[in-house]
Amino acid sequence: MSEQSIYGEEHIKEEGKQYNTLNLGPTHPATHGVFQNVLQLDGEIIMGSEPTIGYIHRAFEKLAEHRPFYQVTPITDRLNYCSAPINNMGWHMTVEKLLGVEMPKKVDYMRVIVMELSRIADHIICNSVLGVDAGALTGFTYVFQWRERIYDIFEQMCGARLTTNIGRIGGFERDFSPKVIGMIRDFLKEFPAKFDEFEGLLLRNRIFMDRIIGVGPISAERALSYSFTGPNLRAAGVDYDVRVMNPYSSYEDFDFIIPVGTQGDTYDRFCVRQEEIRESLKIIAQALDNMPEGKHMADCPEFYLPAKQDVYTSMEALIWHFKIVMGEVELPSGEVYHAVEGGNGEVGYYLISDGGRTPYRLHFRRPCFIYYQAYPEMITGQMLSDAILTLSSLNVIAGELDA
Amino acid sequence: MAISKEQVQDKLSAAFGDNILAYSEPYGMLKVEYKATEHYKIVRLLKEDETFRFRFLTDLCAVHYPDEAGRELAIVTHLHSLENNFRLRLECRISDKSAEIESLTGLFAGANWMERETFDFFGIRFTGHPDLRRILNVDHMDFHPLLKQYPLEDSSREDKDDRFFGR
Numbered sequence: 373m374s375e376q377s378i379y380g381e382e383h384i385k386e387e388g389k390q391y392n393t394l395n396l397g398p399t400h401p402a403t404h405g406v407f408q409n410v411l412q413l414d415g416e417i418i419m420g421s422e423p424t425i426g427y428i429h430r431a432f433e434k435l436a437e438h439r440p441f442y443q444v445t446p447i448t449d450r451l452n453y454c455s456a457p458i459n460n461m462g463w464h465m466t467v468e469k470l471l472g473v474e475m476p477k478k479v480d481y482m483r484v485i486v487m488e489l490s491r492i493a494d495h496i497i498c499n500s501v502l503g504v505d506a507g508a509l510t511g512f513t514y515v516f517q518w519r520e521r522i523y524d525i526f527e528q529m530c531g532a533r534l535t536t537n538i539g540r541i542g543g544f545e546r547d548f549s550p551k552v553i554g555m556i557r558d559f560l561k562e563f564p565a566k567f568d569e570f571e572g573l574l575l576r577n578r579i580f581m582d583r584i585i586g587v588g589p590i591s592a593e594r595a596l597s598y599s600f601t602g603p604n605l606r607a608a609g610v611d612y613d614v615r616v617m618n619p620y621s622s623y624e625d626f627d628f629i630i631p632v633g634t635q636g637d638t639y640d641r642f643c644v645r646q647e648e649i650r651e652s653l654k655i656i657a658q659a660l661d662n663m664p665e666g667k668h669m670a671d672c673p674e675f676y677l678p679a680k681q682d683v684y685t686s687m688e689a690l691i692w693h694f695k696i697v698m699g700e701v702e703l704p705s706g707e708v709y710h711a712v713e714g715g716n717g718e719v720g721y722y723l724i725s726d727g728g729r730t731p732y733r734l735h736f737r738r739p740c741f742i743y744y745q746a747y748p749e750m751i752t753g754q755m756l757s758d759a760i761l762t763l764s765s766l767n768v769i770a771g772e773l774d775a
Numbered sequence: 776m777a778i779s780k781e782q783v784q785d786k787l788s789a790a791f792g793d794n795i796l797a798y799s800e801p802y803g804m805l806k807v808e809y810k811a812t813e814h815y816k817i818v819r820l821l822k823e824d825e826t827f828r829f830r831f832l833t834d835l836c837a838v839h840y841p842d843e844a845g846r847e848l849a850i851v852t853h854l855h856s857l858e859n860n861f862r863l864r865l866e867c868r869i870s871d872k873s874a875e876i877e878s879l880t881g882l883f884a885g886a887n888w889m890e891r892e893t894f895d896f897f898g899i900r901f902t903g904h905p906d907l908r909r910i911l912n913v914d915h916m917d918f919h920p921l922l923k924q925y926p927l928e929d930s931s932r933e934d935k936d937d938r939f940f941g942r
Binding site: 431435437438469470594596597610618711722724732733735737741742745746774 | 801802804806830831832833834836838839851853857860862864883884885887888889892896909910911912913920921927
């Protein structure tokens with residue numbers, strides 16, 4: 373067995389030589405989630421790795437086959453819980469595609485704002501925790517309160533913070549209140565300066581750069597073969613972004629760029645996420661400035677759960693509420709695939725409906741699950757401590773990994 | 776450079792003839808149904824063709840249709856040609872008695888876990904897969920839970936009293 377390490381030496385297993393076996397995880401504090409890797413170590417160099425996953429498998433695909441469409445939304449929250457609203461929106465759009473319901477422009481723009489805010493929250497966590505794992509705790513304390521600010525905005529929009537269950541099939545449950553708009557405006561005004569401070573701590577920091585450049589690299593070709601998507605693919609130099617390639621929710625209206633890296637290593641993944649946060653800020657500002665007039669939901673009473681006060685006061689709303697909840701609405705049968713650009717890449721929903729109350733089959737394309745299989749290849753030949761950094765920079769979220 | 780649905784259809788029909796069963800276009804995505812024996816060959820052709828370049832495996836999963844005797848299990852593959860921005864859905868059916876199909880791991884490294892997941896939940900054996908083990912469920916599980924005959928909850932459980940859940 374011979375492995376080329378990034379340090380240029382070739383490691384050959386000598387006759388009779390034994391490797392140390394090390395269990396990294398499943399509850400190791402440095403792995404930020406339930407990941408187990410059984411590592412084969414030659415000194416401190418990783419010679420092989422065997423990941424075990426499924427520790428928090430919650431049978432989402434089976435559960436989804438037993439739930440009405442609107443009750444699937446809370447399941448999607450619990451996939452990538454760092455950017456739950458993106459998953460919610462993706463699911464709503466999938467069902468709307470199946471139903472053939474057109475959204476008003478205003479809903480699209482509101483969705484874009486929510487999705488980009490959660491992308492920022494997602495990338496903030498990933499990049500600041502990468503700093504923590506490299507020994508730089510300060511940056512984490514700088515930006516983590518800004519993630520709280522984003523969660524405050526979500527709380528103001530829908531009442532929940534982490535697993536939001538935000539929006540509905542057919543739009544939003546309510547319009548953004550002036551307070552929400554004000555909070556987003558304040559965020560856009562105050563965050564960039566703090567974010568620059570955070571970036572100043574790490575981006576050109578010699579110690580940080582020496583620590584993470586060249587760690588956990590993957591070539592564009594291998595990344596594509598492993599079906600990488602999102603920032604991890606873009607760090608390897610492939611400019612694939614669902615928002616641009618297959619625009620949904622009026623993303624074609626916005627002016628933004630796709631940052632790409634060249635080396636596909638931890639430093640490039642860090643830089644790509646940093647730039648994506650700036651692009652997200654640009655998109656949110658454009659969406660707020662150009663917010664169209666109109667309603668916050670589509671005109672589809674047969675699918676959109678009516679407002680609670682209407683259910684109590686108007687007969688028609690009560691009937692629709694009853695029909696939707698009891699599953700007496702005619703649903704089309706068919707199969708539809710819809711993809712959105714999640715925090716970690718292409719989040720896809722493959723939905724088959726047989727016209728029944730619940731999906732006949734629902735498959736989640738979970739980017740974490742798909743790219744985590746490249747992890748052994750990425751860390752073989754590297755130091756043990758590099759494996760931790762690679763894992764944080766890949767931003768593998770256990771909830772999405774294990775479904 | 777863009778490719779059209781007709782080009783893909785012509786190419787596949789010319790190469791595989793009667794082994795292609797149907798073309799359809801549900802919700803704007805071209806769907807090709809074919810005989811399961813051609814699974815690997817079709818994907819390889821689409822991947823290696825210089826015009827189409829379907830080099831990105833978006834997703835691979837299975838669907839169980841217990842009522843359709845002899846073709847109960849569908850294997851659904853989503854391919855994406857990034858250069859042409861063209862998405863394609865491939866579907867083939869196999870019987871759940873001899874649930875076997877060729878593995879795509881030789882073409883896409885990413886197919887490894889997707890096929891392990893499909894094996895785990897549907898019991899489909901991918902021939903030529905280097906490491907076909909369960910992935911999300913426990914190793915000693917003796918059934919494949921996403922098959923439709925298995926209920927959502929384990930009926931042999933004694934720790935839950937349905938009276939408390941209003942069922």
